[in-house]
């Protein structure tokens with residue numbers, strides 16, 4: 001009637017009760033009571049366990065259902081060894097390393113550890129979910145794929161973008177184009193190869209892709225360690241800078257070959273050129289090869305001009321945009337807008353809007369080259 | 383009794399209804415076709431009046447004929463099949479799959495047709511984009527809801543323009559001249575279109591697009607904004623007026639004439655004062671002086687979303703105003719002007735509201751005073767504009783269009799007298 005397991009627990013229950021009585025009797029005071037309550041609690045716990053053992057017949061499965069010990073889910077061997085303990089261990093190790101080295105290592109390791117734990121937990125659970133390995137695999141996928149795919153996708157994209165951007169920032173400007181073309185061509189070619197060979201094994205494709213990603217990441221990291229090529233800062237082009245009245249520190253720049261021009265070339269009011277021999281001339285759509293020295297533009301509308309510096313000195317184009325009194329009558333400062341300084345051959349785009357007619361300004365509207373006297377293009381704003 | 387195939391249609395259409403539909407369709411169809419015969423159709427793209435529109439016409443017509451022939455063939459075959467093979471309960475015919483010869487033929491034939499059309503199309507596209515042969519450049523700027531024209535200082539078709547000219551609504555150009563318009567916008571996207579002279583060109587804020595214009599004869603060519611641009615888009619119209627070189631020179635010289643103040647003590651002189659008080663904050667009249675003797679400069683940038691209002695220096699040289707929507711000349715005179723022979727057109731046009739007026743008379747016969755008065759009385763009532771001062775929170779108090787200035791009839795009298803001298 002009593003199963004083996006329940007006998008053990010019943011015995012322990014009895015012993016606890018007896019113990020409680022003896023303890024209470026021999027030890028007086030508050031301590032005696034405390035011990036008696038503790039031992040009685042132990043007795044209740046043992047009694048509960050004895051009850052469970054009785055109820056489940058010691059969980060003796062074959063006794064309940066003969067043969068089930070071979071078919072039960074718990075009896076199935078794990079389909080394959082798991083990688084997650086290793087990854088989790090790496091994460092844990094990384095946390096320790098991160099604590100004494102760099103915060104970023106710590107943060108990444110925490111993420112790795114958490115991710116590994118989640119994967120490990122779900123895998124362990126799913127591998128025992130039923131007796132069917134394929135069903136188990138499918139519920140694992142159903143649970144985790146919605147998380148894995150987007151995160152992995154973002155990660156891969158991040159690797160590509162990171163790797164690529166570091167490479168581009170390190171490589172000299174001119175080589176950048178070639179790198180872009182070559183990598184683009186390689187990707188296209190590889191894609192073509194993979195697509196044309198239909199029967200290619202999944203693992204081959206995955207291998208090639210992984211290799212590519214790792215190579216990219218590797219070169220990217222190396223480039224990042226190498227550091228960026230020198231990139232000039234864009235200065236703030238205040239009116240004072242444009243008019244050449246700012247201090248030298250404020251005008252230290254330069255984006256010598258600025259050329260934010262391509263998309264706007266079709267849309268300019270004029271092409272303004274500083275020629276080799278330092279003459280400032282404007283060319284206007286409709287009059288090829290005619291040099292203009294004044295331009296008429298509508299007021300209150302956006303005006304775009306494209307400036308090219310053909311002279312050997314680095315120069316900027318400045319549009320003098322008038323001086324106006326404030327509404328309380330106090331005299332204002334001259335307004336101006338300009339391009340950055342450009343080296344020979346550099347092009348830059350200048351966009352501005354004039355809302356008052358020229359007559360309203362106490363200084364003329366004109367395009368000038370700061371530091372170069374006598375060269376100007378009048379700006380007529382009716 | 384119905385056969386099974388008819389059941390569906392008989393649910394929605396009673397037999398009577400079924401007879402009415404074709405009649406209705408026929409009436410609409412005939413109406414549309416007859417609409418093509420309209421005589422008074424000044425914006426008819428099929429009547430090119432310049433080299434650019436002629437090019438478009440030369441391309442569009444053959445393409446239209448080819449497309450028409452193809453269309454008729456396809457529709458006839460479909461109609462034939464629909465009737466011939468109608469479901470009368472007959473057996474389903476034998477089903478076949480594929481017919482390489484037919485398929486290849488039906489691929490190659492359209493390819494040949496398209497290739498044949500592509501060649502002249504590309505040639506025309508490039509020809510219409512040519513800029514190197516321009517003889518005159520004019521800035522065209524759109525805003526809600528009118529067009530402004532800035533004539534750049536320089537040579538225009540052999541006429542020297544010594545200072546920029548600014549007008550509105552009516553684009554005066556020399557005939558037989560390649561004019562290059564440089565089109566942009568101050569607020570939203572508009573589109574400039576004079577159908578008899580060229581195709582459309584969008585006016586996009588911050589961008590400058592060019593459009594060739596050439597009129598082969600003096601005359602007036604109307605158009606309208608063709609990009610929906612808000613409340614009064616329908617009342618944003620424009621016209622190109624082509625003049626012979628001599629007449630164009632007369633026009634230019636007149637535009638550049640110095641400001642002539644009204645005779646002191648006259649009604650117009652009072653009007654000048656009223657104008658300075660009420661109108662000159664938005665409208666520029668070149669050369670007009672403030673009472674203190676300094677030039678009065680309009681500041682539409684403070685009052686208008688677009689930052690512009692029509693320049694009224696030579697208002698009376700135009701034949702219509704406010705987005706070229708309301709006549710400044712009477713119906714009779716307009717008909718006379720529009721129907722004038724090319725040889726007579728320029729002389730008539732240059733007289734403007736003074737057309738047909740006997741020498742020595744002081745009031746112009748052709749002046750459409752009622753329209754101008756009504757505009758000054760309450761502009762937004764004539765043309766819907768965004769100009770209710772209580773609703774300008776979103777624009778920081780700036781208008782789109784001209785507000786109602788609540789002028790008295792006496793003020794309107796003065797202003798009309800004053801504006802009548804802006805010729």
Ligand SMILES: [Cu+2]
Nearest residue numbers: 572607611618
């Ligand atoms: Cu419009």
